[in-house]
Amino acid sequence: MFTTKDTKRRKVGSRKGLGFVRFVSFVVKLPCMAHSVAAHLQVQIADYDRFIRTVIPGYDAMRAVQLELLARRLPAQGRVLDLGGGTGALAAAVAERFSEVEIEIWDTDPAMLAVARERCARFGDRVSLVARSFAEPLPPCDAVVACIALHHVKDLAAKGKIYAAIHRALRPGGLLANADAVMSTVPWLREATFQKWEDFIVAQGISREQARDYFAVWAKEDYYPPLATELDLLKSAGFAEPECFWHVALFAVFGACPQPA
Numbered sequence: 001m002f003t004t005k006d007t008k009r010r011k012v013g014s015r016k017g018l019g020f021v022r023f024v025s026f027v028v029k030l031p032c033m034a035h036s037v038a039a040h041l042q043v044q045i046a047d048y049d050r051f052i053r054t055v056i057p058g059y060d061a062m063r064a065v066q067l068e069l070l071a072r073r074l075p076a077q078g079r080v081l082d083l084g085g086g087t088g089a090l091a092a093a094v095a096e097r098f099s100e101v102e103i104e105i106w107d108t109d110p111a112m113l114a115v116a117r118e119r120c121a122r123f124g125d126r127v128s129l130v131a132r133s134f135a136e137p138l139p140p141c142d143a144v145v146a147c148i149a150l151h152h153v154k155d156l157a158a159k160g161k162i163y164a165a166i167h168r169a170l171r172p173g174g175l176l177a178n179a180d181a182v183m184s185t186v187p188w189l190r191e192a193t194f195q196k197w198e199d200f201i202v203a204q205g206i207s208r209e210q211a212r213d214y215f216a217v218w219a220k221e222d223y224y225p226p227l228a229t230e231l232d233l234l235k236s237a238g239f240a241e242p243e244c245f246w247h248v249a250l251f252a253v254f255g256a257c258p259q260p261a
């Protein structure tokens with residue numbers, strides 16, 4: 001288990017008297033929860049932003065949906081957590097669009113965070129990096145976003161606990177907008193979905209063999225539950241009306257507000 005013992009935290013300053021203290025955790029060791037995107041995706045981190053668009057259909061479309069949802073729910077000076085924020089592309093898009101909002105990127109891969117640090121430097125202390133697992137307790141916030149990150153939680157009970165932690169962290173009126181893969185367990189439908197995903201990857205210039213190899217490698221660490229299961233988990237975690245906001249092929253943006261509208 002990744003505990004606070006494994007990190008050395010440095011206070012980097014508080015902001016606008018909002019009553020919270022901002023920390024950046026520098027990872028010394030991340031025994032169990034450590035994640036290496038380079039190894040998992042078989043990609044050089046410098047190439048991640050290009051590569052991800054060749055294997056994830058709808059990657060940019062999902063971001064647009066998340067931003068649109070935030071525009072409807074986020075207070076002007078709200079605070080957003082980006083779980084598994086990786087190279088900071090989503091956080092940067094949020095910071096760009098909402099000029100007074102603060103964003104924390106939580107991630108366990110130091111190489112991804114290094115890219116995020118560089119990308120988000122121009123936003124100063126509005127964007128902070130937290131080298132910590134999203135399975136740890138979360139601070140109060142107005143929105144939680146995640147993009148193709150929570151599928152790393154293979155155990156549904158563990159995922160339910162993360163959703164419950166998100167529910168606790170969200171202030172009234174808040175929003176969870178999670179963009180991720182969802183997959184039917186019905187064999188023929190599952191097969192058809194993988195086929196379409198494979199066709200997309202091949203259309204980006206990657207060989208069919210390579211695409212199948214990716215799926216085999218990713219399956220070791222990833223789990224894409226059916227959408228209905230995700231929505232049930234959110235309901236059990238306390239969210240009043242879990243909803244799918246967008247869904248094309250196997251990718252979806254789903255989530256909920258903590259309380260009924």
Ligand SMILES: C[S@@+](CC[C@H](N)C(=O)[O-])C[C@H]1O[C@@H](n2cnc3c(N)ncnc32)[C@H](O)[C@@H]1O
Pocket residue numbers: 033035036037052083084085086087088089090106107108109112132133134135146147148149152
């Ligand atoms: C496929 S990348 C997605 C990155 C980014 N959200 C994006 O849309 O490009 C998944 C990210 O989740 C991070 N991750 C995996 N397990 C994690 C955990 N337990 N806590 C925090 N981040 C985690 C990985 O390090 C990686 O950066």
